[in-house]
Amino acid sequence: MKLRVLLISFLLVGALGAEDKDYAPGPDAMPKEGVPKGKVSQHKWLSDIFPGTERDYWVYVPSQYDGSKPACVMVFQDGAGFVKEKGSFRAPTVLDNLIHAGDIPVTIGIFINPGVVPPADEGQQPRKNRSFEYDTLSDQYARFLLEEILPEVGKSYKLTDNPVCRAICGNSSGGICAFTVAWERPDQFRKVVSHIGSFTNIRGGHVYPALIRKSDPKPLKVFLQDGENDLDNLHGNWPLANQQMALALKYSGYDYKFVMGTGKHSGRHGGSIFPDTLRWIWSDWQKLNP
């Protein structure tokens, strides 16, 4: 069944000239009758690790979570886009369907927007901190999750502290951010999902393939998606950078999967295959102990 869906979407994309807009959410991203809906709540966070920043975040709790044991965790950068009901990803609906089907574990989703330093006065613009938080190669974003967000969400829900049961996902700069978190703290996060990841020189991220090839392999499971028509700009070439990442992961023996489509710098392709991506990244879940 899965293969057939993939085949059909491949033929469809080919027939229509492989345009970005031809990628669309599939049936697993639509509400299904008899599938219980999880609850999504919205929150605001003032950070000390990124001083002066404010941001919104959302917490998705599946209806199957009963607090009797810790839930798996999946963190999303640019959370607003992933949590949206009618976006490219529709993550809460996908999580509802896949958890109900037993394809992935009971997982609490944490959807976090990038920070802004709000203006002090009227008529002024916020200092956008997205690039600093996502594109910088350091452990600062990992510390933000581990010291601020996870403890806060953990006050209300039992979250796993098993790194194999923690996944992190993002698009573009949010994609390289996902990798950086796991690269810096493999003791805390071991599952990475990157769509159209910016493994380019925005703030030095183009060095990862070289680092991966000459480092003792880390116990990470990495999913990468990109498109032939992704960006080629001052920071680098996204399709080449993602191929370099994939081949470096292959060379160093990582558990990885790379899906190259024909899309542009958008979440459409990543969104259209997102349910299968989750099935793959969590394929070991029956053996895990959150």
Place this chain on the structure above:
Amino acid sequence: MKTIVPCLLLHLTLLSHAFSQDMPLSQVLIDGEGWEPVAEGFNFTDGLCTDQDGNLYFSDVKGGTAVYKVDLSGKVSEFIKDAPGISGLQWGSDGRLYACVAREKRVVVFDKNGKETELVNEVRPNDLVVTHRGDLYFTMTPTKEIRRIDSKGKMSVVSSGVVGKPNGITLSRDQGTLAVSDHGGKYVWAFRIEKDGSLAHPGNYMEMRTPVKDPEVAKGDGMATDIHGRYYVTTAEGLQMFDPTGRMGGVIATPDSESGLVSVGFAGPDHSYLHVANGGTVYRRKTKTRGALFFAKPEKNEAMPKP
């Protein structure tokens, strides 16, 4: 096909929210327009600034005795005589010219007739910026300080120990953010300017390219801002440009790499010429953008024209 159109619209909304616009050098530089000297034969030019009409003002911090002016016809003259040792200049919204007199450890202001009034003494000023509302911020490189002189002349320390060697200083176009370059490190720091003029929330927002032989020291020096919110900073590697979200957009080559690059400012017709102080010579280069003017009313960044 029915579902595709609304999905696309939603997706465009998502994109505009999440992804910032790319700002390469090609949006600023013009093919065939290189650096040209506008003032030569000095010792150590510095302190570039402009006025409403686009005249350029500069100092010769080591050899000179005056504040010099390059008018729109290109004529170089002494604008204020007997003003040696100046390392920073900016016009205020009150029509007066503010100056860091590094040699004499003073910050002063000149009125329209060139008459000098001392604002503070016994300080170690390097460079300064003056906001529309009349707050003067200046860097004290040796003491790791940024100080403020308010419109009533009262001085306060607004940052201490954050930037290792604070040097160049500029504002966002809306004047809500103060940016300070580190001469001894590799970051340009951003601060929020509070309603009371104090500084809050420092962030090492922009990472400058550094020389291979000295990878931790960019020698960040003079700074400027353009109408789209891009920041410019002179460094050992050249004139570096950053977008408003702190991403490095490129490095513009130094006209004379044998001499230091210490000051940058927009001036000339429409304030559309980048000027740099590069040793004994001031150079200019025509651009596709315009400088932000801080004596003018603060404004939000102008959107980039559609390609």
